Amino acid sequence: MQVRKAVFPVAGLGTRFLPATKAMPKEMLPVVDKPLIQYAVEEALNAGISEIIFVTGRSKQAIEDHFDHFCELEHTLMARSKDALLKEITLLVPESGTFIYTRQNEPLGLGHAIWCARKIVGNEPFAVLLADDLMKSEKPVLKQMIERFESLQSSLVCVEEVDPTATASYGILDADPPKDRITRVRGLVEKPAPAEAPSNLAIIGRYILTPEIFDILERKETGAGGEIQITDAMARLLATQPIYGYRYEGERFDCGTKVGFQMANLSYALDRTDLRDRLLSFLRGTLNVCG
Ligand code: UTP
Numbered sequence: 329m330q331v332r333k334a335v336f337p338v339a340g341l342g343t344r345f346l347p348a349t350k351a352m353p354k355e356m357l358p359v360v361d362k363p364l365i366q367y368a369v370e371e372a373l374n375a376g377i378s379e380i381i382f383v384t385g386r387s388k389q390a391i392e393d394h395f396d397h398f399c400e401l402e403h404t405l406m407a408r409s410k411d412a413l414l415k416e417i418t419l420l421v422p423e424s425g426t427f428i429y430t431r432q433n434e435p436l437g438l439g440h441a442i443w444c445a446r447k448i449v450g451n452e453p454f455a456v457l458l459a460d461d462l463m464k465s466e467k468p469v470l471k472q473m474i475e476r477f478e479s480l481q482s483s484l485v486c487v488e489e490v491d492p493t494a495t496a497s498y499g500i501l502d503a504d505p506p507k508d509r510i511t512r513v514r515g516l517v518e519k520p521a522p523a524e525a526p527s528n529l530a531i532i533g534r535y536i537l538t539p540e541i542f543d544i545l546e547r548k549e550t551g552a553g554g555e556i557q558i559t560d561a562m563a564r565l566l567a568t569q570p571i572y573g574y575r576y577e578g579e580r581f582d583c584g585t586k587v588g589f590q591m592a593n594l595s596y597a598l599d600r601t602d603l604r605d606r607l608l609s610f611l612r613g614t615l616n617v618c619g
Contacts, residue, residue: 329481331474331536332379334372334455335449338365339385339432343567344584353388356461357589360603364528367390368459375471377455380427381448383441392429397421405475413473418452433614437546437555442537444544451539453477456558458533462592465578469534473574476510477536480572483565485513486534487573488580495525502526506575511570518552518559529573532580541565 355365375492405414502515551557582588
C-alpha cells in the first residue's frame with residue numbers, strides 16, 4: 329500500500345524551550361525565516377504525501393493561521409508590488425480539505441497524540457513527522473523512507489547512532505547496526521539508562537506506521553514519564569509484525585533543544601547567499617575574541 333497521509337503531532341508543551349513557548353507553539357520557532365513546521369510540511373509534500381493531519385492542542389492557533397490566507401497582508405504586499413513575498417506566502421495555503429486539524433485535549437504523550445488521528449488516517453499506512461527534528465538532506469528523509477517502505481511494507485522508524493551516554497533521552501532499538509541503511513528491529517525501549525540500553529540506535533522524529541498500531545494505542549497504557557509512548561506501542565506491535573530501522577541520509581538538528589536550534593539556524597543561514605558573508609565575518613571575529 330502507498331503512504332498518502334502524514335500526521336504532525338504538535339500538541340506538546342515544549343517545556344524545554346520556555347519561556348519562548350509559553351504563548352507560541354514550539355513548531356512555529358523560525359530557523360532563519362521559516363517556522364519549523366513549514367520545513368516538516370514541505371518535506372512531507374516533497375515526499376508525495378497528499379493529506380496533512382495536524383494533532384494540535386491549546387495555544388496552537390498560529391499553526392493553522394500560518395497555512396491560511398491573510399487577506400490584509402496579501403493586499404498590502406500586492407499594493408506595494410512585493411510580488412516575490414506575495415507568491416511565497418500564498419503558496420503556503422493548501423487546497424481546501426488537504427490539511428486537516430484535530431485536537432489532543434490533554435498532552436498525554438506522543439503515542440496518545442498519534443492515536444488522536446486514528447479516525448482521519450483510517451486503515452492504511454501513514455507517516456508521522458515531529459517538526460522539532462529538522463532534517464537537512466538532498467532527498468527528503470521521508471521520501472527516502474517511503475521508498476524503503478514500498479518494498480518492505482512494514483513499519484519503519486528513522487534512526488541515528490547517538491552518544492551511548494545519551495540513550496535516556498531517546499527511544500532505543502534492540503537491533504544490529506544497519507546494513508544498506510536498514511536493520512530489523514528485535515525490540516524497542518523508551519529512554520533506557522545507558523547501562524540498560526540494547527544499542528545506541530536512537531529513534532528520531534520520522535516514522536511510517538501500519539494502522540494496527542491504533543489498536544495497541546487504544547489500550548492507553550502509560551510508560552516512561554507516565555506518558556502514552558509510541559515506542560512502547562511499537563514494541564507490542566513487534567509481536568505480530570516486523571519493524572525496521574532506517575538510518576537516514578542527511579543531517580539532523582534537534583530543535584527541541586536550545587543548542588540544536590542554534591546549530592540549525594547557523595547551518596541554514598550559512599547556506600544562504602544573502603546571509604553567508606556577513607555571518608562568516610561575524611563568526612570569525614567572535615571566534616578570535618574567544619581565542
Ligand atoms: P516532545 O517529547 O519534544 O515534548 O514531543 P514537547 O512537549 O513538545 O517538548 P518538551 O519535551 O516539553 O520540551 C515530541 C513531539 O510530540 C508532540 C510534540 O508536540 C512534539 O512534536 N507531542 C508530545 C504531542 O503532540 N502530544 C503530547 O502529549 C506529547
